[in-house]
Amino acid sequence: MSWAELRPSPHLKRELIAVVIALLVSLAFGSVLMLVAGKAPGHVWSQMVLRTFGDEYLLGQVLYKATGLALTGLAVALALDVGLFNIGVEGQLVAGVLASGVVGAALPATTPAVIAIPVCLLAAAGAGALVGLVIGGVRIYRDAHEVITSIMLNASITGLALYIGNVALFRGGSTRGPDIAPGAQLPQLGFGGSSVNAVLVLAVLVVAGMWWLRSRTTWGRAWLAVGADPAAARCAGISIGRVQLLAMAGSGALAGLAATNFVLGHKHAFEEGLGRGTGLLGISAALLGRTHPIGVALATLVLGFLSVGGLAVADEVPKELTEMLQGVVVLAAAGAGPWLARREALQARAA
């Protein structure tokens, strides 16, 4: 199966229209749900915007959500760029949470930040990359569909992490492991005491770095070529397997890095269920952003706003409403592109 229709085509205008359609469909769907819940949609939407943007804390929470989502979204996007669908981001994220939590706690309490932070970042990225390599390797060498292995690995890693936690890490009946070394704890960025932290800076750097790699280096050209047309890429002398394997490792590393937003930046320990859902929602971010790094970054802000905004108006409508919208965005984003392309083709034929 090819994922060509999910990646940006040269038609920038069509891409933008598709995204706008996806957002409008979600807006309409959400409004219908609000009517079902017996509330006036205009009132709820405006309250959602006013409360979220009028409150420093909630704004910080949007950025906190967006930080994790940007990294998992870029992870999904990188895999899509080489023609693979990494739905294993959720598992890679859990691997990163476990690795950075365990390594961070194992470091001596006196470890200076210059050593502790890079070590924990590497542990998170390395654990994610390892999982990505397994999925990519099984796909490339055994031809097992990456969607199935990813889903199976997600469940396995989550269970394994819980087991390791229960046996070795959790203290006193809680589902929280020991604290990581103080040197590895990243500073908060203020915003009314919200959870947004220094990983936001890392995420911005990664977005810029991915943009540069993708559009300004031979690596980026190679992985876009492999995704767009494997046969042509092979003729140009690119090793498809190697590019895909490297990209899956990179994708896993990005997903693992997303874990640091929760472990190093916020909770300062391994916790059961930490960051859960960020991996799956990364798929929405990648699709809505059409795999372009800038697009993904903007999409994460929209999705972050939806999940925080849902909580902000929880007294008006059930907060699950915005969770549903995250699914609707995926469906609408996947449907709008092909629909527009076919409409344009029909118009061209008529003209």
Add this chain to the structure above:
Amino acid sequence: MIEAIFSLTVLVQAIRFAVPTALAAMCGAVTESSGVIDLALEAKLLFGAFAAAAVAHATGSAYLGVLGGVGAGMAVAAVQIWCALVLQANQVIVGIGLNLLALGGTRFLLQLIYHEGANSPAVPTFAGPLAANPVLWLAVLAALALPFAIRHTRWGLRLRAAGDRPDALVAAGVPPLRPRLYAALVGGALAGAGGAQLSLSIGGFVADMSSGRGYAALAMVILAGWRPALAALYCCGLALADAINFQLQLAGAGIPHELAQIIPHVLTILVLVIVGGKHGRPPRSLGRV
């Protein structure tokens, strides 16, 4: 210990565990045989489970609840076909989008209708022994009838043609959309009934109660080479292992439950690694519109 494994309790337990997954697997096999990738099994199970619980709660009858589950499964299948074949959205993404929608949607409905976060109120279950459970007999009937129907009826012939040679179907004057829709609706009904078994067998709906069964079912479909009855049989094997481990844990032995839950998933990966993905014969135009 040995008696604990080879007992009637284990068998009954295994059958209980097997029914939802086996029904979902048959849904996956039928839908995919017609050429549509079916990752929305989780959504069909979840919405089926919720609708069954809601209808049973409103009417006081578990049997009407099953009909509710069947209807919800068919509705999800119809939306899936519309997105995948009319809008021509990527079929894997449609499945994942629907699963996300089901996860949030069932919890939204729980909140809206019952003002509860995670559990529905208690609903009627099937009275009497396991043999009085209509969903079980539906599963048995489907496992026996589907292989025959796919091979020997006009419905099955067109379904296979839509999955393997849609161009031939077009040449014969049948748009492939129609057999694919019929296949998805039959599958949706089965998976919806599987969802009904999930909620009605424990007397209520619990958020995220499908907990990956739909994905496991799809893996069994692939291992079974898209043969519905064989896929259902594999699901029974998984369920038997589950039931045995459950008994062992009650006896204070067995594998820790966190690990026991991941064994089917690890096994699936191992099988995929060992036999490779080229195992079986996927429908030739699976995923192509």
